[in-house]
Amino acid sequence: MAVSVRSGARVSSELSEGGDALTIRVCGNFDFNLHRDFQRAYQNLSPAPRHYRIDLSETLHLDSAALGMLLLLRDHCLGDEDDVGQRQVELFNASDHVENILLVSNFDKIFTLR
Amino acid sequence: MSPAPFRVLIIEADSGEAARLRGLLEQCARSGQGIYAIDARLVSDTRRALDNYPQLLPDLVIYGPAATPWVTREELQRIRAKAGLEPVPILFVKSERETLGSACLQTGCDDILIKPYNPNLVQLKLAALQRFCDFNRSLVAQRNRMRRHHADLLHEQASARQIFSNMGQESCLDQTRAIRYHLSPRAVLNGDVLAAAYAPGGKLMLLLGDFTGHGLAAAVGAVPLTSIFYSMVPKGFSLCHILRELNAKLHRVLPANMFCCAAMLELDPHKHCGRLFNGGMPSACLRHGSGSLRLLESRHLPLGVLAEGQFEEAVVQFPLDAGDHLYLWSDGIHEARNLEGEMFGEVRLLEAMAVPVEEGGRFEHILAAVNRFSAEQHDDLSLVEVALAEVPSGPVTGIEMGAEPTLEIGRLGEWSINFTLGPEELRDADPLPLLHSVLAQVPGAAKFQDPLTIVLGELFRNALEHGLLRLDSALKRTDRGFAEYYRQLDCGRRQLTGGWIRIALRCRDRGGKGLLEVIVEDSGPGLPEDIGSGDRGTAYSGRGLPLLRAICRKLQLQPGSSRVRAVLDWGQVARRSRRQRELAI
Numbered sequence: 079m080a081v082s083v084r085s086g087a088r089v090s091s092e093l094s095e096g097g098d099a100l101t102i103r104v105c106g107n108f109d110f111n112l113h114r115d116f117q118r119a120y121q122n123l124s125p126a127p128r129h130y131r132i133d134l135s136e137t138l139h140l141d142s143a144a145l146g147m148l149l150l151l152r153d154h155c156l157g158d159e160d161d162v163g164q165r166q167v168e169l170f171n172a173s174d175h176v177e178n179i180l181l182v183s184n185f186d187k188i189f190t191l192r
Numbered sequence: 193m194s195p196a197p198f199r200v201l202i203i204e205a206d207s208g209e210a211a212r213l214r215g216l217l218e219q220c221a222r223s224g225q226g227i228y229a230i231d232a233r234l235v236s237d238t239r240r241a242l243d244n245y246p247q248l249l250p251d252l253v254i255y256g257p258a259a260t261p262w263v264t265r266e267e268l269q270r271i272r273a274k275a276g277l278e279p280v281p282i283l284f285v286k287s288e289r290e291t292l293g294s295a296c297l298q299t300g301c302d303d304i305l306i307k308p309y310n311p312n313l314v315q316l317k318l319a320a321l322q323r324f325c326d327f328n329r330s331l332v333a334q335r336n337r338m339r340r341h342h343a344d345l346l347h348e349q350a351s352a353r354q355i356f357s358n359m360g361q362e363s364c365l366d367q368t369r370a371i372r373y374h375l376s377p378r379a380v381l382n383g384d385v386l387a388a389a390y391a392p393g394g395k396l397m398l399l400l401g402d403f404t405g406h407g408l409a410a411a412v413g414a415v416p417l418t419s420i421f422y423s424m425v426p427k428g429f430s431l432c433h434i435l436r437e438l439n440a441k442l443h444r445v446l447p448a449n450m451f452c453c454a455a456m457l458e459l460d461p462h463k464h465c466g467r468l469f470n471g472g473m474p475s476a477c478l479r480h481g482s483g484s485l486r487l488l489e490s491r492h493l494p495l496g497v498l499a500e501g502q503f504e505e506a507v508v509q510f511p512l513d514a515g516d517h518l519y520l521w522s523d524g525i526h527e528a529r530n531l532e533g534e535m536f537g538e539v540r541l542l543e544a545m546a547v548p549v550e551e552g553g554r555f556e557h558i559l560a561a562v563n564r565f566s567a568e569q570h571d572d573l574s575l576v577e578v579a580l581a582e583v584p585s586g587p588v589t590g591i592e593m594g595a596e597p598t599l600e601i602g603r604l605g606e607w608s609i610n611f612t613l614g615p616e617e618l619r620d621a622d623p624l625p626l627l628h629s630v631l632a633q634v635p636g637a638a639k640f641q642d643p644l645t646i647v648l649g650e651l652f653r654n655a656l657e658h659g660l661l662r663l664d665s666a667l668k669r670t671d672r673g674f675a676e677y678y679r680q681l682d683c684g685r686r687q688l689t690g691g692w693i694r695i696a697l698r699c700r701d702r703g704g705k706g707l708l709e710v711i712v713e714d715s716g717p718g719l720p721e722d723i724g725s726g727d728r729g730t731a732y733s734g735r736g737l738p739l740l741r742a743i744c745r746k747l748q749l750q751p752g753s754s755r756v757r758a759v760l761d762w763g764q765v766a767r768r769s770r771r772q773r774e775l776a777i
Contacts, residue, residue, distance in 0.1 A: 110405075142404040146449030149497065153448045183453065183472040184493045 087112055091119035099129040105136040108176075110143035120151060128165055130155060135171035140179050152188060166190060197231040198322055201248050204256025205236045213256055213285070216309050217318070226319035238267040245274040251325045252318075257285040257307055265299045279328060281321055349381055352411050356380040359415075362422045363388045364396075370582040371398070372555045374575045382572040383410030384522050385452075387418050389425040392628060393645035394461060394585030397425045397434070400576055401454040401495070402473065402522040413452055413496075416441050427629065428645060430622045431458040432505040435469055435495070439503045442496030451496040455520050457578065461585040462646065462739055464512045465674075469505060471495055474523055474538065477545055479554075481515020485545055509678040511671070516580040517554070519545065524572035531567045540565065608698040615688045618656060624648060627695070643743045644708070647758050650736050651712035652693065657681055659716035659754050660691045691715040707745070708760040718752045 087106030094101070102119045104112065120130065130151060134140075148167070155165040170192040172180060180191060200217055204210035214232045221230040233248055235241045237259065241248070253271060255263055268282060281302040288306055303321075305314060365371055365388045375386055383403035391397055399421055403410040420441055424434045435456060442452055453472030460466070470476055472494035475487040488508050521541070528536040544561040545554070555577045562573060609630060613623055627648060628641070657663045661684040667673035696711040740747050746759040 142402075142451075142453070143449070146404050146451070149451070150449045182474065182490045184490060187493055188497070 089115040089119050093123070093127065097123070097125060098127055099131060100127040101131045101133055103133040103136060104144075106138055108134075108137050108140040108144040108147075110141070113143065113147055116147050117150070120154060126155075126165075130165070130167045132167065132169045133171055134169060134173070134176050137172065137176050140176050145179075145183055145185065148185065148189065168192060197229040198227075198252065198318075198325070199248070199250045200230055200232045200252045200254060201241060201250035202232060202234050202254050202256060203236070203238060203241050204234065204259050206256065206258040209256045209258055209285075210234045213254065216311065216314060219311065220315040220318055223315060225315065227315060227322060230318075238263065238271070242270055242274060245271075250280055252281055252283070252321055254283045254305070255285065255301070257287060260284045260286060263299055263301075268300050277332060281324070283317075348408065352408060353377065353380060356411065356414060359418050359422075360387070362418075364390055368582075368584055370579040370584070372577045374555075374559055374573060376572060376574075378572070379574055380411045380414055381407055382524070383413070383452075384524070384572065384574045385414045385417060386574065386576060387421045389422055390585075391425050391458075391645075392428045392641045393649055394642060396459040396461070396583050397421075397431070397456070398459070398520075398576070398578065399454060399456040400473065400520045400522065400574065401452045402574075403452045404450045409450070413442065413446055413450065416445055417452060417495075424625075427625050429625045431456065431467055431469065431507060433622050433625070435505045436500075436503055439495045439498065439505075440500045443499055446496045451494040453490075453494040453522075457518065457520070458507075459512075459578070459580060459583055461583050463736070464581070465509060466512055466518070466580060467507045467509050468518075469507045474521060474526055477519040477542070478510060479517045479519065479545060481513060483546065483548070485542060486510075506682060509674060511668070511674050512580045514581045518578045518580055519558075520576040520578075522572075522574040524574060525562055528562050528566035528573065530565055536562055536565050606699060606701050608696065610697075611695045613693045613695075615690055615692075618660070618691070618693065619685060619688050623695070624652065627697075631697075643760060644710075646743055647710055647740060647760060648695070648712075650740055651710065651756055651758065652695065654736065654756070655693045655712050655714040655716070655754070656685070659714035659718075660688070660693070661685065662716070705761075710758045710760065711755065712758075713755040716754050718754045719749055719756075720751060 087104075087108070089102060089104055089112055091100060091102045093099075100120060100123065102116070104116070120127075132148070132151075148169075152167055155167055168190040169180065169185075172191070177191065180186065180189075185191070198221075202210055202213050204213065214234065217230050217232050221227050233250070235244065235248075241253070263284070271282065272280070282300075283303050283305055284301045285305045285307055288308065303317065305317070363386075365373060365386065371388065373386060375384060376382070379385075383405060385401040385403070386399070387401075388396065388398040399417075401414070401417060403413045417438060420438055421434065424437060429437075438454070446452075451472070454469070455471075455473040455476050456469045458467045468476060468488050469492065470488055470490040471492035472490050475489040478486040478488060480486070488510075491506070491508070492504060525541060526535060526537055530536075540561070541558070544558045547557075549557045555575070559573070559575060609627075611623065611627065613621070617623065624645070628645065631641070631644065658665070661681065663677060663680055663684070665677075667677040667680075692715045694711075694713045696709075696713075698709045698711075700707045700709070740758065743760070744758045745761045746757075748757040749755075
């Protein structure tokens with residue numbers, strides 16, 4: 079059995095004043111169990127924010143399902159034809175461990191890592 | 193929907209008491225408040241209740257006031273055993289005057305009705321018990337549903353494993369001792385895939401992939417992956433071309449959140465060099481015979497993430513020496529945890545890689561180290577070891593080694609083909625698979641695919657790399673230069689704006705012992721003066737020239753001319769390939 083029952087993992091989000099930037103913070107293990115919460119955090123926002131910032135400071139671990147969720151977010155941002163290129167997804171405050179996972183998958187090539 | 197009536201079994205020897213109890217229950221049901229229909233049955237004692245249990249199948253058992261004092265603990269246990277998983281509450285009826293002795297508790301009834309009956313209290317109790325039974329029934333129904341689903345799931349997974357193990361039979365993994373691998377039987381359901389096949393010309397291609405997720409969703413991605421792999425590799429497509437195709441296909445078919453981390457190796461036993469693509473897999477480890485380690489880290493996004501046009505397939509090139517081993521693994525090894533929840537990690541893995549171990553025992557040593565560390569037996573460890581310098585070149589197509597040298601070839605026919613490739617084609621196209629597919633149609637040619645692939649490949653690459661791009665083979669003498677050489681090649685090829693390469697093939701039939709003439713020419717200034725002198729600095733440096741000489745009946749090249757002519761014997765392939773093999777080992 080995979081070690082998946084780790085309580086305390088959660089997603090919170092905050093929209094900047096004016097609704098221009100959305101910050102999503104993921105606490106604990108970023109894995110498949112969070113996929114609903116993670117999607118809910120950015121879907122159905124109108125108008126859609128320009129900047130999406132994922133705060134990974136509280137993220138302990140990140141698995142391939144989480145990488146998949148980030149790709150979905152990227153698709154969501156690039157999905158709108160009208161202002162492609164204006165939008166960006168930024169991942170920040172990752173621990174060494176989490177950053178290493180992102181780098182192994184070369185996600186720095188499609189996301190901004192800070 | 194009106195629920196099935198609530199079945200109450202009254203066990204009472206005194207018929208008057210039994211009738212009174214039944215009347216009371218039916219009255220409660222008629223009042224309707226919170227209670228649905230009651231179906232009350234009477235039996236006189238526990239033995240009859242047990243005998244007729246399957247017909248009665250009660251939701252609730254009530255011992256009447258006359259029966260209650262005689263009930264034993266064993267009888268109640270027998271009734272509960274009949275009820276099985278369904279908890280059927282058992283009530284006693286006691287008169288108000290009786291003290292609630294501990295004997296009553298010890299028999300293990302669930303609740304007590306007090307006589308004389310207070311209809312409101314009885315109704316309240318019945319309603320509560322009905323809710324309890326409903327709740328329990330739905331739990332049991334859910335459990336049964338989950339059991340069924342789980343059984344279905346196991347069945348589907350078994351079928352999936354069967355399908356994937358059948359697909360894997362195309363692989364050449366078990367044909368050589370130079371490749372060792374560990375994949376759990378559940379690997380495919382963990383998303384891990386291993387495929388290996390020989391390309392024409394004897395190159396080995398091996399791919400270890402890891403799809404996102406678990407279960408069938410992770411497994412289905414392996415179908416297009418392996419089918420493309422096993423169809424393109426034997427046709428002679430280049431590593432880059434196959435990777436481009438795999439990425440494009442996975443990008444098209446997988447949902448956006450799914451992808452495949454993959455490491456793919458191309459090993460050329462003739463030229464003693466390897467190439468590796470790593471997209472999202474843990475660093476592969478190249479262990480030199482001397483014991484030094486070189487990590488080949490992931491330089492790319494996993495397959496299936498980028499759209500067709502954005503995919504880069506630049507690969508790492510490395511020369512091979514005796515004793516070199518390559519290790520590939522999926523993240524299951526890194527993530528194996530011990531009792532404290534700590535991961536095995538790359539550091540421990542590299543330690544296991546570096547320590548001196550008896551010759552040939554490293555593979556087991558690594559697996560044992562992971563299993564010793566981890567708290568539970570992990571079923572998602574994938575590890576591959578390739579003894580790079582010991583991989584034999586691919587089997588000679590269609591001919592067993594040591595087969596009769598006098599072959600029945602049939603008619604070869606007289607024919608010729610001319611190709612001219614301009615800068616557009618040379619920039620990123622790979623002309624060899626096209627040539628192979630044309631030649632595959634020619635009678636008898638399939639049997640000569642290997643020597644022909646080597647000759648065409650060598651001549652074409654020399655024309656491109658030295659004739660057109662003027663690259664210096666001397667660079668390849670050092671590790672760093674080796675990488676630099678391929679960087680220059682990649683760069684030069686992409687910037688190519690002029691020039692051409694011409695390939696001409698002509699077959700002459702001499703009664704089953706034909707000759708095939710291969711002429712490759714390019715627009716460059718021609719071969720240098722010292723060609724063929726054996727000096728490693730020249731265009732046909734190192735292994736290229738002796739390899740060609742071993743395979744061809746005749747090889748003509750002239751300083752100052754870019755035209756190279758090779759003549760292949762069409763009739764004596766078995767002998768030739770044996771020589772070619774000796775050369776490679």
